[in-house]
Amino acid sequence: EARRIQVRVTGMTCSACSSAVEGAISALPGVVRATVSLLQNKAHVVFDPSRVKDEDIRDAIEDAGFEAELLP
Numbered sequence: 001e002a003r004r005i006q007v008r009v010t011g012m013t014c015s016a017c018s019s020a021v022e023g024a025i026s027a028l029p030g031v032v033r034a035t036v037s038l039l040q041n042k043a044h045v046v047f048d049p050s051r052v053k054d055e056d057i058r059d060a061i062e063d064a065g066f067e068a069e070l071l072p
Protein backbone atom coordinates (compact mmCIF):
# COMPACT_ATOMS: atom_id res chain seq x y z
CA GLU A 1 0.00 0.00 0.00
CA ALA A 2 1.54 3.29 -1.08
CA ARG A 3 1.69 6.12 1.41
CA ARG A 4 1.73 9.83 0.61
CA ILE A 5 3.19 12.60 2.71
CA GLN A 6 3.83 16.29 2.48
CA VAL A 7 7.05 17.87 3.65
CA ARG A 8 7.71 21.55 4.35
CA VAL A 9 10.96 22.42 2.56
CA THR A 10 12.67 25.71 3.27
CA GLY A 11 15.75 27.25 1.72
CA MET A 12 14.77 26.81 -1.93
CA THR A 13 15.29 30.02 -3.88
CA CYS A 14 15.13 28.94 -7.53
CA SER A 15 13.74 26.22 -9.77
CA ALA A 16 17.09 24.44 -9.81
CA CYS A 17 16.78 24.13 -6.05
CA SER A 18 13.37 22.48 -6.30
CA SER A 19 14.65 20.22 -9.08
CA ALA A 20 17.55 19.19 -6.86
CA VAL A 21 15.14 18.33 -4.04
CA GLU A 22 12.95 16.33 -6.42
CA GLY A 23 16.00 14.45 -7.62
CA ALA A 24 17.24 13.72 -4.12
CA ILE A 25 13.88 12.31 -3.06
CA SER A 26 13.35 10.39 -6.31
CA ALA A 27 16.75 8.71 -5.91
CA LEU A 28 15.57 6.89 -2.78
CA PRO A 29 14.52 3.29 -3.37
CA GLY A 30 10.79 2.88 -2.81
CA VAL A 31 9.80 6.38 -3.88
CA VAL A 32 7.03 6.21 -6.46
CA ARG A 33 6.61 9.92 -7.16
CA ALA A 34 8.10 13.15 -5.84
CA THR A 35 6.90 16.62 -6.75
CA VAL A 36 8.22 19.82 -5.21
CA SER A 37 6.57 23.23 -5.27
CA LEU A 38 9.03 26.08 -5.04
CA LEU A 39 6.26 28.62 -4.41
CA GLN A 40 4.58 26.56 -1.70
CA ASN A 41 7.84 25.37 -0.12
CA LYS A 42 6.36 21.91 -0.11
CA ALA A 43 7.11 18.42 -1.37
CA HIS A 44 4.52 15.73 -2.09
CA VAL A 45 5.93 12.24 -1.98
CA VAL A 46 4.31 8.89 -2.74
CA PHE A 47 6.29 5.91 -1.52
CA ASP A 48 6.27 2.27 -0.48
CA PRO A 49 6.56 2.31 3.34
CA SER A 50 8.05 -1.19 3.34
CA ARG A 51 11.09 0.16 1.45
CA VAL A 52 11.62 3.72 2.71
CA LYS A 53 10.54 5.66 5.81
CA ASP A 54 9.33 9.23 5.99
CA GLU A 55 12.36 10.07 8.11
CA ASP A 56 14.59 8.86 5.24
CA ILE A 57 12.84 11.32 2.93
CA ARG A 58 13.36 14.15 5.39
CA ASP A 59 17.03 13.20 5.77
CA ALA A 60 17.56 13.10 1.98
CA ILE A 61 16.20 16.64 1.65
CA GLU A 62 18.44 17.87 4.47
CA ASP A 63 21.46 16.08 2.96
CA ALA A 64 20.74 18.01 -0.26
CA GLY A 65 21.18 21.22 1.73
CA PHE A 66 17.64 22.28 2.65
CA GLU A 67 15.55 22.31 5.79
CA ALA A 68 12.77 19.73 5.88
CA GLU A 69 9.84 19.22 8.26
CA LEU A 70 7.36 16.36 7.91
CA LEU A 71 3.81 17.71 7.87
CA PRO A 72 0.94 15.98 9.69
Ligand code: 9UX
Pocket residue numbers: 012013014015016017018
Ligand atom coordinates in the same frame (compact mmCIF):
# COMPACT_ATOMS: atom_id res chain seq x y z
MO1 9UX B 1 20.49 28.56 -8.14
MO2 9UX B 1 18.86 27.50 -6.23
O1 9UX B 1 22.32 28.61 -7.73
O2 9UX B 1 20.13 27.51 -4.89
S1 9UX B 1 20.14 26.31 -7.48
S2 9UX B 1 19.49 29.59 -6.29
